[in-house]
Amino acid sequence: MGSMEKGRTIVGWAATDPSGVLAPQTFTLRNTGPEDVFIKVMCCGICHTDIHQIKNHLGMSRYPMVPGHEMVGEVLEVGSEVTKFKTGDIVGVGLLVGCCRSCRACDADIEQYCNKKIWSYNDVYTDGNPTQGGFAESMIVDQKFVVKIPEGMSPEQAAPLLCAGVTVYSPLNHFGLKKSGLKGAILGLGGVGHMGVKISKAMGHHVTVISSSDKKKVEALDHLGADEYLVSSDSSTMEQAADSFDYIIDTVPVNHPLEPYLSLLKVDGKLILMGVINTPLQFISPMVMLGRKVITGSFIGSMKETEEMLEFCKDEGLSSMIEVVKMDYVNTAFERLEKNDVRYRFVVDVAGSDLQQQ
Numbered sequence: 001m002g003s004m005e006k007g008r009t010i011v012g013w014a015a016t017d018p019s020g021v022l023a024p025q026t027f028t029l030r031n032t033g034p035e036d037v038f039i040k041v042m043c044c045g046i047c048h049t050d051i052h053q054i055k056n057h058l059g060m061s062r063y064p065m066v067p068g069h070e071m072v073g074e075v076l077e078v079g080s081e082v083t084k085f086k087t088g089d090i091v092g093v094g095l096l097v098g099c100c101r102s103c104r105a106c107d108a109d110i111e112q113y114c115n116k117k118i119w120s121y122n123d124v125y126t127d128g129n130p131t132q133g134g135f136a137e138s139m140i141v142d143q144k145f146v147v148k149i150p151e152g153m154s155p156e157q158a159a160p161l162l163c164a165g166v167t168v169y170s171p172l173n174h175f176g177l178k179k180s181g182l183k184g185a186i187l188g189l190g191g192v193g194h195m196g197v198k199i200s201k202a203m204g205h206h207v208t209v210i211s212s213s214d215k216k217k218v219e220a221l222d223h224l225g226a227d228e229y230l231v232s233s234d235s236s237t238m239e240q241a242a243d244s245f246d247y248i249i250d251t252v253p254v255n256h257p258l259e260p261y262l263s264l265l266k267v268d269g270k271l272i273l274m275g276v277i278n279t280p281l282q283f284i285s286p287m288v289m290l291g292r293k294v295i296t297g298s299f300i301g302s303m304k305e306t307e308e309m310l311e312f313c314k315d316e317g318l319s320s321m322i323e324v325v326k327m328d329y330v331n332t333a334f335e336r337l338e339k340n341d342v343r344y345r346f347v348v349d350v351a352g353s354d355l356q357q358q
Contacts, residue, residue, distance in 0.1 A: 012136030180204025
């Protein structure tokens with residue numbers, strides 16, 4: 001396990017250029033500090049955002065880069081000032097590992113909006129060392145950015161909740177949309193979208209899935225429990241659905257028109273953007289003005305919301321729909337994700353993989 005004074009050499013799967021191909025590399029973790037938690041990675045989910053990062057779609061990638069921000073692992077060691085965790089705890093780490101702790105956002109416990117937040121990977125710590133993500137043997141993380149996984153929740157099922165789950169939970173919580181009886185829609189039925197259906201239904205909402213074809217209709221209605229299914233290319237049914245939704249959670253990660261979906265909102269309805277898109281979106285202003293509608297965005301969730309969301313999912317018996325793979329399959333998994341050839345979320349069994357092998 002190593003001493004608290006010495007850094008640890010670990011193996012992680014890293015991208016080294018915009019091809020995004022991952023291969024094993026050796027890294028040195030920073031020394032464990034008094035408020036740090038040393039975690040053996042058990043599993044890590046694959047998110048569409050990982051593709052943007054490893055392939056430099058946003059023009060900000062640093063290589064070599066170990067992706068992965070839906071990590072669940074076992075605590076092997078804690079710093080002298082750690083109070084929240086002990087060895088043996090099963091914990092999770094999401095998209096962030098640092099913040100300034102003194103700005104308006106941090107003071108309000110919404111550190112995900114801190115301008116000096118530190119990403120789990122493709123970023124640098126305040127000491128200048130690079131951050132690396134969950135496709136690695138282990139991580140060292142400040143206790144503020146670690147959450148305990150509820151007892152009885154499997155690591156593989158919990159991992160996607162640390163991004164997909166809290167990404168949906170946070171705006172429903174912030175915008176006062178947790179109350180029952182609302183009509184909501186989920187646009188796009190991928191990793192975030194399928195959790196949107198599950199969480200919204202558990203909150204007592206009437207939920208419609210909106211998709212570009214009827215390909216996922218049976219899945220949405222019969223397996224996820226959505227109330228209705230709306231094909232966006234069917235102009236007749238889209239017209240019938242006008243002015244009917246209190247909110248639409250838009251999870252689509254590619255450029256798309258907003259006007260067809262704005263027309264579906266009630267007065268004061270909210271279109272909540274969640275897909276990471278690197279090209280400008282467009283709409284005509286009357287679509288918003290004539291109905292006092294809101295186009296807004298939401299970014300993951302705070303650490304408090306992450307803890308709340310995990311407890312909510314535990315109480316409601318919610319889990320993500322996953323396909324578990326070994327690390328030597330990770331590049332194929334990314335290729336399939338780009339083609340939307342996955343039933344919602346890949347989770348890599350990191351602890352059960354031979355990270356040295358390609």
